[in-house]
Amino acid sequence: MMMDLRRGPWTVEEDLTLINYIANHGEGRWNSLARCAGLKRTGKSCRLRWLNYLRPDVRRGNITLEEQLLILELHSRWGNRWSKIAQHLPGRTDNEIKNYWRTRVQKHAKQLKCDVNSKQFKDTMRYLWMPRLVERIQAAATNTTTANVTAAATSHDHRGQFNNFNNTTTTTNNNNMINNLPSNIIISNNDFGGTYTPENSSTAASSDSFGAQVSPVSDLTEQYYTTNNSTIPVNNINNPTPTTTNPLDHQILIGGAYYNPSMSSNTSTYENYSFNTEGLIDDNYHNFQASMEQNSQYWLEGVDNLWNVEDMWFLQ
């Protein structure tokens, strides 16, 4: 029989009912859960409400710089695989990341009058946006060790009204946030001289943890060896020539600059690149900057209304 099902925003009472039911019976089997709990909602709706909102470990508040960096990085690898990306951002939901991408990233692309998938926009992200994010993360980490991130409840947040769970202020040390980056994104202030140790890299790619900077991060970094100070594509250990075509497969971040072999000329071998001790800058990066200057009028016009106040660091 088809009982009348509710739709639209959830009420406090419905939230309470769902929370209490799951506290007593656990989650899963959503259709029967909805029925047994007496909720006039579809199982789907209950699942969504729980996973995206009521779940105790859902992380609220603004997307941090580190999370932004991660989203850009992971999206460049996996595209719109939101749930997969979300797995690497503890407490964030696929919905939230998807919303972030659509409202922020796609907006910027639109304002630049280019497609998010275009090379132009990807280069902008890779050579300007992401390095700048890294710089800001570094700056934040060195400027203060007491900076806190507070997860603020929104006006839609019912949870604080009826229980104590998840109402603690989330306080995160910036150094810890940096440690939470995946190990193939290394923030480093020095040169390319990280010591490669095979035993560190090994095949033990079993952990999804972001904490260990000396071990590969599962499927993200199968092709990487990671050291304390640098991340080196496996291809480059004994063979200087990249063997895959995905530019990001070979992207290395050292000294706050992205090194991306495949951004270079047709003869993209690693020998083409020069490293320095301040940061690793390749010829392409210079070329890109040069072309940016050449097109400064275009870019500045675009950039002028491209970034909101929060993003004004971009211009400096």
Place this chain on the structure above:
DNA sequence: AAGTACTTCAACCGCGGAGTG
């Protein structure tokens, strides 16, 4: 102050895959 445009994000929808009988 009021009207309008824009932004955000919670929630919905359709689809495809997995499981089951």
Place this chain on the structure above:
DNA sequence: CCACTCCGCGGTTGAAGTACT
């Protein structure tokens, strides 16, 4: 196999909030 149900994912919508004129 086939039919059916359930679940999870990605795309989309629209209400509420905010900014702008």
